[in-house]
Amino acid sequence: xxxxxxxxxxxxxxxxxxxxxxxxxxxxxxxxxxxxxxxxxxxxxxxxxxxxxxxxxxxxxxxxxxxxxxxxxxxxxxxxxxxxxxxxxxxxxxxxxxxxxxxxxxxxxxxxxxxxxxxxxxxxxxxxxxxxxxxxxxxxxxxxxxxxxxxxxxxxxxxxxxxxxxxxxxxxxxxxxxxxxxxxxxxxxxxxxxxxxxxxxxxxxxxxxxxxxxxxxxxxxxxxxxxxxxxxxxxxxxxxxxxxxxxxxxxxxxxxxxxxxxxxxxxxxxxxxxxxxxxxxxxxxxxxxxxxxxxxxxx
Numbered sequence: 001x002x003x004x005x006x007x008x009x010x011x012x013x014x015x016x017x018x019x020x021x022x023x024x025x026x027x028x029x030x031x032x033x034x035x036x037x038x039x040x041x042x043x044x045x046x047x048x049x050x051x052x053x054x055x056x057x058x059x060x061x062x063x064x065x066x067x068x069x070x071x072x073x074x075x076x077x078x079x080x081x082x083x084x085x086x087x088x089x090x091x092x093x094x095x096x097x098x099x100x101x102x103x104x105x106x107x108x109x110x111x112x113x114x115x116x117x118x119x120x121x122x123x124x125x126x127x128x129x130x131x132x133x134x135x136x137x138x139x140x141x142x143x144x145x146x147x148x149x150x151x152x153x154x155x156x157x158x159x160x161x162x163x164x165x166x167x168x169x170x171x172x173x174x175x176x177x178x179x180x181x182x183x184x185x186x187x188x189x190x191x192x193x194x195x196x197x198x199x200x201x202x203x204x205x206x207x208x209x210x211x212x213x214x215x216x217x218x219x220x221x222x223x224x225x226x227x228x229x230x231x232x233x234x235x236x237x238x239x240x241x242x243x244x245x246x247x248x249x250x251x252x253x254x255x256x257x258x259x260x261x262x263x264x265x266x267x268x269x270x271x272x273x274x275x276x277x278x279x280x281x282x283x284x285x286x287x288x289x290x291x292x293x294x295x296x297x298x299x
Contacts, residue, residue, distance in 0.1 A: 068278040095239075
C-alpha cells in the first residue's frame, strides 16, 4: 500500500511539473530543495561534513554551498521528469560543450568508448544529448530503481532518446557487446555500493570503495576512457565539460593495473567535481565502506 501511494503521488507530481512552464517549474524546484536542506537534518549533516572534508569549506561558505547543492539536485530531478518531450533542436540549444573533440575522436574509431562520469549535474541528460542530438550509438549502465514501475518509466524515457539501458545486474557480455558494436558507454563511478565488486581507492585523500568492473572491461578490450560531466548554469541551461582520454599502462599484473586505472578515474572525477562543487550529490555517503579491500571482479 505504501509503495502504491508513493507511486501514484509520484505520477501526480510528474504531471504537475510537466504542466508548468520550465522556468516556473525550476523556481518551485529550488524552493523544494531549500526546504529539503532546512528540514533534512541527516542529509544536510552528511553533505556538509563531506564538503568540509573534501573541499576544506567552513562556516557560511560551507552552508551556502550545501544549500545550493540541495536546490540543484531538485532542479535536475525536475528536468529529468520533464525532458521526455524535449526535441533535438531544444537539446542543442540547451547544452554548451567544451572538449567534444576528445570523445568524438575516440568514438569515430568505431571500437567503443567508455564515457566516465559521476552524479554531477543532470547526468541523465548527457546520454540523451549524445544519442538524440549527436546521433551516437549510446548505452548507459544504470541501477534499477526500487519501484519497478518507476524503473520502467525511466528506461522507456532513455530508450525514447535512443539510449540503450543496461542494468547493473546484466551479464558482462552485454556490456562488452555494446562496446564492440561501437557504442559510447556511460559509466557512473562515484558510488559506494557493495552490490558490485571493487577496490578501496583514494578519493579526495581517503580510501573509497570504487567499482572495478568497467576498468576490467577497458583493460580486456583496450577501450579508451574519457571523463566528462554536465553542469547546470545560473540561467538553467547546461555546460558539458569533456576531458582528454585517460592514459593507462596495461601490464601482466591485472589486479594492480585495475587499481591504478581506478585511481586515475577517481582523480578525474575529483577534477570534474571541483570545477563546480555544488553540482555533485554530496548527500551520498561516498566513504561508507571502510574495509581494507572489498572483492575482486573477474575479467
